[in-house]
Amino acid sequence: MKKVALIDTAHWHVPLYIDALEKSGVEIIGISDPTDTTGPALARKFGTACFATCEQLLAHERPELAFVFGRHIDMPRTANLLLDHGVPFAMEKPCGIRAADVQQLALKAAQKQAFVAIPFVFRLSDTMKVIQGGEDPVRVDHASFRFIAGPPSRYLRAGNPWMLERDIAGGGPLINVGVHMIDLFQTLSCSKIVAVSAFSTALINNLSIEDFITVALQCASGAIGTIECGYTFPSASGQQREFTFSVRAGNHFFRSADKGIEVIRDGVNGIEHEFVPAEFETDLYYADFVRHVLKALQDDSLAIADFRDAAAVLQLVEAAYKSASEGGRTIQLSH
Incomplete structure (x- = not known):
């Protein structure tokens, strides 16, 4: 059973992922929510802990995969943190507010041969x-x-x-x-x-x-x-x-x-x-994206899009x- 973390869950796309994650049989081992708005309820739903930050979550848990949301301006910092900890992850677009920041992430991910998936659904x-x-x-x-x-x-x-x-x-x-x-x-x-x-x-x-x-x-x-x-x-x-x-x-x-x-x-x-x-109805494709990410990680295959694609866009x-x-x-x- 894959151990999964949900990062910075105060984001309107999170509900589009939840049903597919529940049906996939993964174990949600931790949730982070700096806003303390959606995280506590999700933690109760999955019977897990809610942390104030991604750093705190990673200090207590070792996820095998993370789904990352949050504010656009915060995404590069979170991505760098997960890359440094060697955690495979899927991150909502646009992954940052400056192309230069996402290009840096693309280089770093390539150097580390990290698994990163972006939902260009x-x-x-x-x-x-x-x-x-x-x-x-x-x-x-x-x-x-x-x-x-x-x-x-x-x-x-x-x-x-x-x-x-x-x-x-x-x-x-x-x-x-x-x-x-x-x-x-x-x-x-x-x-x-x-x-x-x-x-x-x-x-x-x-x-x-x-x-x-x-x-x-x-x-x-x-x-x-x-x-x-x-x-x-x-x-x-x-x-x-x-x-x-x-x-x-x-x-x-x-x-x-x-x-x-x-x-x-x-x-x-x-x-x-x-x-x-x-x-x-594009909302329906996020469940397909969840299934794609889990299979690509299991098969050691490429994601539909990564930081290089996000930086180009x-x-x-x-x-x-x-x-x-x-x-x-x-x-x-x-x-």
């Missing part, structure tokens, strides 16, 4: 499988993704007010939900992104983070991606967000539809249409924020 999604499907996956030519999440007030309700503070969260919807779209496009394009431009607004809620941002990404291959994300979807019963996309890849065109993906392609007898059922987030702050100026990237 679209890599496990139906969307990725359908677009990359077939015997001969084709390279994406252009793609557009739109992910509009609920209003900032949902983070207040979840007990995470720090998510609305740029100095602690690193930004708003782009660094929180947009990272998934950036990773998805970069993975599908099979090419380095060489230029970024962006426009954003903070006029709706007058917070230090953006309410809405639109980002254009250009690849060395010539592929172009556009991403729109925001905290502007109304609080509606039964609806959390808007997620839509369209992707051109070779002679295939993919676009989101109700409960699935429409695939349009040039066939031998003309244009062919196919509807493929797909699950777009965060570099693009930084470039987008820089462009937006400078009126949309195109930022050229060197790799």
Whole structure:
């Protein structure tokens, strides 16, 4: 039975992991929660101890795996601590608020040959499988993704007010939900992104983070991606967000539809249409991520994403924020 620790549990994604962890049969041997909000209840649920800090937990317990949450600004310090203690772990994105910090973690993890997993869950999604499907996956030519999440007030309700503070969260919807779209496009394009431009607004809620941002990404291959994300979807019963996309890849065109993906392609007898059922509720993929992490660790195989992937995405987030702050100026990237 794998001995697992839950680190800095005052995070709105923690409930998405709990059911899968319970069903997996792991033993939760310790929980840390500096805020003393969610940790005590989780400790009672799993019959374990709750510690004020990750340091205290590691002083008393020796986990074989940790799932790490917490504030974005605190993530590099926690990651360094776990790497120094030789504890394999999965850490919520974005893993920090500066690409340089995550790049340092990537180097350190590589030197230690450490197991680190980052939940870029679209890599496990139906969307990725359908677009990359077939015997001969084709390279994406252009793609557009739109992910509009609920209003900032949902983070207040979840007990995470720090998510609305740029100095602690690193930004708003782009660094929180947009990272998934950036990773998805970069993975599908099979090419380095060489230029970024962006426009954003903070006029709706007058917070230090953006309410809405639109980002254009250009690849060395010539592929172009556009991403729109925001905290502007109304609080509606039964609806959390808007997620839509369209992707051109070779002679295939993919676009989101109700409960699935429409695939349009040039066939031998003309244009062919196919509807493929797909699950777009991203929350459901975190259970898949938990199962993936446990199996990858057991099999000594690679995680779906690691600090190198997180650093690459965060570099693009930084470039987008820089462009937006400078009126949309195109930022050229060197790799």
